[in-house]
Amino acid sequence: MLGAILAKRAVRQAFGVLNSRDAAKAVAGLADAAVMDYPGSSALSGRYEGKAAITDRMVQWFEMKDHVDFKLHHVAVENVGAMGPSNNVIAEWTLSTVSASGEPMAMDGVTRFRVKGGKVVDIKDYLYDPAQATACYGSGG
Numbered sequence: 001m002l003g004a005i006l007a008k009r010a011v012r013q014a015f016g017v018l019n020s021r022d023a024a025k026a027v028a029g030l031a032d033a034a035v036m037d038y039p040g041s042s043a044l045s046g047r048y049e050g051k052a053a054i055t056d057r058m059v060q061w062f063e064m065k066d067h068v069d070f071k072l073h074h075v076a077v078e079n080v081g082a083m084g085p086s087n088n089v090i091a092e093w094t095l096s097t098v099s100a101s102g103e104p105m106a107m108d109g110v111t112r113f114r115v116k117g118g119k120v121v122d123i124k125d126y127l128y129d130p131a132q133a134t135a136c137y138g139s140g141g
Helices: 002-020 051-064 131-137
Strands: 030-038 046-049 069-077 087-098 104-116 119-127
Touching: 002 069, 002 087, 002 104, 030 051, 046 051, 104 131
Parallel strands: 030 119
Antiparallel strands: 030 046, 069 087, 087 104, 104 119
16 A cells, blocks of 8 residues: 555656756656657657656656646555555646647546556556647647
8 A cells, every 4th residue: 555655656756857947857757668658649648668758758748838737636556555665657637738739728637557567568548539639739750
């Protein structure tokens, strides 16, 4: 149970770091070989392999946006009885920001984090409406 509590706390803190737009802090808890998948066909969509690639993606994202504001609605762990530093954590969120054309917008989604040995090894985002990613970040190239 202690591991589950710590995992939930770490995810809540991670979303706070995203709101601060600090790429180095945002990737601090990742394993070197971490993988991140982002849906849709936006400029940020795709698979990012390795901590360095995910860091570059975070820098690109923060350069695109003057403001990001995540509001967490729910954070859940798969194995609530976990004592150790490995688990799957699911976070439901709303991101308030501006579209690629500068209009205020909100995106709703869920992120699944796979944690092994205290490090995030896999991140997968799911958007309620993947077309919103294109509206927010522009088309992929």
